[in-house]
Amino acid sequence: MVTFDHREPGTPEQKWADSKALRTAPELDLEGVDRAVVFAAHPDDETLGAGGTVHRLIQTGSSVRVIVATLGEKSHPDSPTHTQQTLSRVRHLEMSEAVGAITAGCVTPEYLALPDGGLTAKALADPVNEAMTWLAQGRHPLAVVTWVKDGHPDHEILAAQVQEAAGAAAVRCVQYPIWWWHWGTPGKLPRGLVYVPLSDEDRDAKQQALEHHVSQVRPLSDQPGDEVLLGPHILEHFEREREYFILAAPHQTPVFNRVHTESEDPWSVDSSRYEHRKRDVLTASLPRELYPRALDIGCSTGALTAQLAAHVGVMTAVDASDVALGKARTRLTERGLKNVQLRNAVLPEQWDPDWTDLDLIVVSEVGYFCSPEQWKKLLSLCTKALSSDGHLVLCHWRHPIKDWPLDGDDVHREARRRRNLTRLVEHREADFEIDIYARTKRGRA
Template identity: 65%
Template sequence: MSFDHRDPGTPEAEWARCGALHRAPELDLAGVDRAVVFAAHPDDETLGAGGTVHRLARAGADVRVVVATLGENSHPDSTTYAPHELAEVRREEMVAALRTLVGPDAVPHFLDLSDGSLTEEQLRAPVAEHIAWAEKGRKPLVLSTWEQDGHTDHDTLGRTVALAAGARGVRCVQFPVWLWHWGTPTRLPRGLVRVPLDDVDRAAKRAALDHHVTQVRPLSDRPGDEVLLGEHVLAHFERPAEFFVVATPDQSAVFDRVHTAAADPWAVDTSWYERRKRDVLLGCLPRPRYERVLDLGCSTGALTAALARRAGAVTAVDASDVALRAARARLAEEDLANVELVHAVLPADWREDWAGRDLVVVSEMGYFCSPTQWHELLGRCVAALRPDGHLVLCHWRHPIADWPLDGADVHREARRRPELRRVVSHRERDFELEIFGLVPRDEP
């Protein structure tokens, strides 16, 4: 997507009235000791995350900024600077801006790739190297341009960083830049979080942005040297908060690690909460027996085994091979042979032969999807139900750290589905259980 920087786009006043921005939960920065910020061009880091970078540095975090290109093609029609000359100016601007945000000794890491033509192949190795550095911290954080920002370099960098961080299970958030120009409040991405900025952070951000002279002022009064970031664009970055989209970690990598670290990471066999919640779910099922059951996010198989005693056949799915090995051992010990265990990352690995189910159970796994993934997965669950089937959702009611959704988001999406009607509802302090059936086709 290309932009006419003279176009005012969506006015900041319209964004200021956007309730979703005001309601966005706060990103937890407590204890972050290493952070790496990936910018496609000099100034991305300041526009999208300058206040957050300054706040982290003030709190004592070691902050590294990686800049993929020097933005040498920002003024293709300039007669004042050739691209290689503009690149060197922007390099100096980047150093000055970063030292304003982080400290006098800060030095950016330049990849010196070509502006406007980033590829995942070019980025994969350096991105992995810098994320590995961040991972050595006790509580690392990765920040990057947003992978749906509408600029090819922003999108490619964001996508590469999200995949690399997700595979290592490192928390990753992405900052939109051009969204505020081309987007509208009705096109706001789901999973937004915010970082409030105090006056000190906002002042540092403004001072850093002033160092990017080639972007915030005209290069000259000649044609082709016009200002790129006019006041109508900069207004979006004067807010008292910065906003990020939470990237979705790789479920296989994260949950293999979780189940390797502990044989029973959720204490499903010993916790009274887990045992009681399982009994409540089973007690709320509208029928004593179901012929074909689909259990999504089965982990070590405690609920799967209980479902198998009331089913003809169960397909149990999890993203972790380590968890599935534990589930297989449990089922063998309890002599339950009517369960098929499947490794799958959902919704990408959904199988069409899972259709025609009497019961689909999604317990404590919906929030491990991105909003888009959960929307797709829920649709597939609904389509897999027989006309008289039931869909069970059961989720923790408290905030879920480092994932895009909470339990409330998961259940809210289901309640919005016109083809579903709720037949059972149980809510208490720690978890919510809802069971849905399909609305008959002949009902209005």
């Protein structure tokens, strides 16, 4: 029986007790999830990070697969009693019993039998892609994997491969920290943190599963080299009434191609009063009447692009969805607008180095469709591309953005931190926010 220490002040878990980020994280929506795949780098990852969530998904009728990349055979490299081959057999059995405990015997784990400590993207590609193909056949699929910044190479390589494949397949992906809880700090929790509440039944099933990972939660023997790996100071992080995950930013192209295919006007840009007012306020806020060279990032079906065209000499309008660009092309042609070039690109990765010395860059309703790292890079590229007297316009919806790691306030907050940008215009109301920046003149703070 695994016994968890009570959380007294000074225990490792205590540092998280008052974390505002944990208290205010939104709940992960599991409603309607019909297929889920949980990826583990090593046996026990799945139980520690997502055991309660797996139990909940099984109880609500989801089809769940559990895929473990390695058998964790190098967990005790100096063991005098267990060889790597012995540990492989032991951990294989423990994993089977643990997964049985959290799935009421409904799921048999799938073993890739890849080398512990030696995961590679090449070795993971085929099994991960197969799992994504299966997931993509569901109506509301979910991929669950270790966190890409967890501090363990196997965790991070597996996470990166799953995140990329899930993004390409337009499958929602969440990542669970394991070692982060031990070495991380509350002040550096990532954006996109969400939680799943655990019932008493979920937590009981999780604890029963942990008890099956005997080689990890108890010493192999009393000899040096056989010490316990997951002692109470580690396990207490996983005793919570919630399991926490980090949302992975989906790949924009498949997501928005699907959105624009399913609906002629997914954002109601032609009928919504919000959309009309937002565009009018944005164009009225421009400090100059005419901008010779402009870039419109995230143009979608071109409603704002068409309105901006009256204020620019020539403009490039960019979107990740070729379906959306087709609708934008039709709109511009119908209005006889010939000063706009449309480009299909996913930014910041496909930034064109020829986009330099621009007089106007508009980023409207797209910043929060980046990961935090992508947004920082895109913001830097936009700043460098501005002419000496150019303007950068940011305009975003201020309410929560479901299933994406950032929201509008996050996007604008990052821009306000930049010392090389000076804010010229600030407009904020309940539904949207507009900030207009110029490059900071040399010598200014």
